[in-house]
Amino acid sequence: MSTPANRDRTLSREVTATQIPSGDKQVLASGTKLMLHQTLGGSFTVQSDFGLFRIDAKDGDAIGEQVSQDTSTDHATLADGSPDPEAIWDQLRKVFDPEIPVNIVDLGLVYTMDIVELPENTGFGIQVAMTLTAPGCGMGPAIAEDAKSKILLVPGVTTAEVRITWDPAWNQSMISEEGKMKLGLI
16 A cells, blocks of 8 residues: 555554654654555655654554564575575565655665675675665665665575665666656656
């Protein structure tokens, strides 16, 4: 579900949310009136009288929402025990900028994804280089952590590192055709 039909919500309990776009943590009090903007990638973007916030899936119950706790992937490891690259890309497609209803892959924010065999047969690490739509976005660490946690769910992945880079600078031409359609750009 991307945009719920009934968007008005009232917090049933106190929640620590991430302010958008600063990325600062803020406690929202029980009884706070909210408008639910999007429910993508397992988190919720809400608006209150004092700003826009991202609420994590674990706190969805406080706004009357539930997120499937199914963390499995449909992919197995490859014959050599390494993770299936498509499984990693599938997980990255579950990560969303809280202000934009398009995943980070289709937005063109993911520049590279490398699978690295770790020393002494200790498994496989994933290294991702990504950017954001704007350098001043404080949500970068939250988006990177979301990507990392989803990558770690892939069978065969031992470690994950998501690095934010500004070179090259992102622009709208990097958005996939599917992303452009979702945003109404074509």
